[in-house]
Amino acid sequence: MERLIKISEERNKKLNKIELLKQEHTPQEAWEKLEEYARKGFSSIPEHDLNYFFKCFGVFYRPATPERFMIRVRIPGGRLTYEQAIKIGEVAQKYGNDYIDLTTRMQVELRYIRIEDLPVVLRELESVGITTFQTGVDNFRNIVQDPLDGVAFDSVIQTWDILLQIQDIFLRKEEWICKLPRKFNISISGSFSNRCNVFGHDACFVLAEKDGIFGFNVFLGGKVGAVARPADVFLLGDEVPPFFEALGKVFKKYGFRDSRNKNRLKYLIDAVGMNELIKAVEIEGGKGFRSAGITLAPIQGGDKTEKVQLKDGTFALHMIVPSGIFSGSAMIEAAEMSKEYGSGEIRLTVEQNLYILGVPEEKIEKALSQPVFQKYKNKDSVFFSDLIACAGTEHCPFGVISNKPDAIETAQYLTKKFPELDGKIRMYWSACQKGCGIHGLGDIGFVGVKFRQDGKAVLGVDIHIGGTITKESEEGKLLIKNVPLEKVRYFVEELILEFERLKKPKEPFEEFYRRVLTRVSKEAVRFLIVFNNLMKEKRNNLRLELNELVIGKSSEEEEIFGYGFQLYRKITGKNPYSRPNILEIYDEPEPERPSKIGNISKQFEEVVMGMISKNPKKRFKVFTEIEERLKSI
Template sequence: MESFQISPKADAPFVASQCATPSNAVEGYKASMDGDGLRILEHLPQMIGRGVESLTPAEKELLKWVGIFYRRPTPGKFMMRIRMPNGFARSEQLRAIAELSRRLGNQVVDITTRQQIELRGFTLDSAPEIWEKLRGVDLHSLQTGIDNVRNINGCPLAGLNQHELLDASPLVQDLDRMIVGDHGNPEFTNLPRKFNITVTGCLDNCTHAESQDIALVPAKKAGRIGFNVLVGGKMGSGGFTVASPLNVFVEVFQAAAVVVELTKIYRDYGPREARSRCRFAFLIEEWGLSRLRAELIEHLGHELAFQGRDMRSSAHADHLGVTRQKQEGFRSVGLCIPTGRANPEQLDELARLSEIYGNGEIRLTTAQNTIIPNVPADYVGGLLAEPLLREFSPRPSPFLRGMVACVGTDYCNLAQIETKSRAIELSEALDKKLGETGNPLTIHWSGCPAGCGNHQAADIGFRGFKTKLDGKLVDAVAIYAGGQTGPHAVAGEEIVETVPCDENLPEVVANVIESYRFEKEAREHAALSDPLCAAAATAGLASWHSPRPIPSSSLSTN
């Protein structure tokens, strides 16, 4: 394997050298920057001067450290991922992003499952101007990709939610400052691979905690309020691995240090060989939870309390619609952004509505939706009557409400199928076939095995790939069912191996959904009939499991 160093000529691309062989190509790219990918900024003027056509594989990867992503489907155009901890945004920030998209991009922006916004279709030479505009509204794109701590998730209604044990958003902001800050932090730019963190005080499981490398979830112990610590969750790299309890309870004042030290342990001891095996989950698989806990205690220099009582319910909130806030007389209005895609005019209008009806805040969710909070109760009717809410509905159909889709082949280098428009078309077809009533389902699309659409954490999930039909290569999906996060987290199982994405797909999916709903209702009825389950529910034991398994038949597509 080649290793990579900076060319001694400032205006030349990075070239392969014959120094010590790195464990994989990306490790070599990082070594060329002395382990700090942020140093690519020093060479950006030269790269712009040489032109996009001359960018090397090393340069394309290293640009991700500063949030710039080369996109093969749009030659010469790039994507920028903007860091927005906890999904918190302000009206002036949305306006700035809208203006940049309109003037320098391709007028397409996407809300991601990590509660941030991706700006698309700009040229590399416009990056400095984009950064300057973003800095003016307290935004940046540093360390949003590749081997870094990604945008830190949290409940989008943190501080407002009647169903929260505590407001965890200040901790999210503190962690972002410690790990990334305003100018990037070289201490955390050389992780073995990406690292996902969520910190939530919400009791209704709105952040996919069990899919994260580290998750702090609301807990109580001996009358104290804090978090239980979960570790080793992931999507992709072999599928959804459900995070495991580390048997640690931390109070708020202890939490940041625990997260930082766990991140350092991963940085220092995590695997760095095959990229598909470089996640935190595989270090835990090698070490075991007991060793990880002992290592954490050694790093901290003090003992840790054993885990407390998980205070989460079995519910899953998407925070759509009109929600009463804990602040008397105020409401939050959650709006469904179909598959998270918007244009500059829609962002501008969201900003305007947040100022007229709220206080200028906007919150982004892990389901690619948005919330306008702090709306006086008397103003809700006016907001609901606004024309934009016919596009971004607070009351979407049950098949659109839980629809999530990765970027797909429109812009992603890895995707094998188109996802976003196909997801919307499917939701419309399901509305016609099954009606717009019934309990909402989460329906997630991933365009490849990387799982960016979290397809194994949904009621119904799709993983895209190519297959041959009548000798022609066509788009197809594998269908998964039964996935969820929360106290009873489980990875969705593949139930249909190959379904072409043709006119028959809605019929197949409708059959799957009808079978799934029947099966789910039967399981829920059986659970309610179990006196042990009823006693546990009465006692508030959200994480209690019945020792008697409930039989489950396999789903049928008829």
């Protein structure tokens, strides 16, 4: 551990301002004064409590709604009993403008809470066994798991009891409250399907098999922009809590407390290496670990299904809550529905939706006809069933775009354009670079940005593509920067047109990406989208497609040639060369100028000829050259 100790000491010589604040004040002081602040009013709250220590207890001040608070309620594994769901709904109705957000950590956020109501709201939540403790800042956050844990056919190990044992290590314990260098997210899944984005957390325990025994492989260091990496550790269920406790102690003791932007577990691993970290965990826990087994989380959950059969023969009904915008009234209706037709249990999902559990087959038709289900049913749209969007400018001081409305409007537009599309498409929206909408793991990810265009400030998004949640998961890649909000739907439409045209029946976008789009450069995909949108704006029917001329080419110059070959053929009705390969055209005559055959401008003709010219000095080498040329036409 010499390397770990040395690097930790070096990185902790100069503490950041939050660590210095923790030395001057404690979370307990803020908690003990909450009743006093409620009596004296908003102006009595000191800045350090308002902007930091309140967050230790899930209480967040939001300047966008002056003198009102957001409360983040910890819902372990997304599981809500009937009584808990009713209480949350009642509290939202009475104190929070009847508004609820469902979040990507399977939690509930209540908004518009006044300072004078905070103590009573927290007591009411505690009365049904739920708490807001440690849902913000430098704490172990809500633990996520498969929402169908223990009840789905592919649930091999029920993880609920393990989750509670992990939570019991730190929840409401003074030695852990706000004592970490940075926030710490945890996931655990004992199922074959990855229904909880299991690889995107600081510590991930993923179903695995070793020597014929089922347990968990450990992955560590996930965060926004990076999926967790294999730790080469296999654990049985009863070994997970002690491993977690030892890991937490190592992170607390040696984690970096200098730059807030580089203090997550990932950065400790980057600095000392995974092997060094695991050795420290073994020393801290007093026990060695077996090497990893075979990870068994290779698939996604279903697509547009509104019901899922469970092990006991009953069904889980899937309610779609676009962008997680819910209400107290709807939560109460869902709870009553779950009691009357199901087992009385609701389970929230990381994709801001929910399941009603335990509905027998004979009650399904009546349950599906209930007003709350009709309002939040899937509507046969692949664009809503796996849609995520974080709070945005209305509720978050960091948001760049409104986000939730943008996500919903885009999904509505695409639903109208592709009403019969099957498969699965995960569109994840983050309102800013902080990435609370986990955009990097989406099939198509969006992150809010502000940029200048023609001398004016413009709101828009950067579009990412190719995030995966199967196998061992990967972050998506930046595809297009600075797309104005009003153009986003049209850019995505071009991508979906290619998906619809080339996909296999029922194929999810993630598999289509692996099968097709990984064989094309992202520059070629971006150019197709930009070009086709430009043609639409010019009311030109020309449209590029991905085909054998482009897919699988080894260089960008060859992809450009493939697109140029395609354009020439569409303009003239003829092939420019007999062989559509840049490496085989040099013994053929120069093609006719397309303006002599088709009706195009001289400038556009120069672009097409520059894509297919026999002369390497005249031929475009990169797509950005063509894009710049097209802008001037």
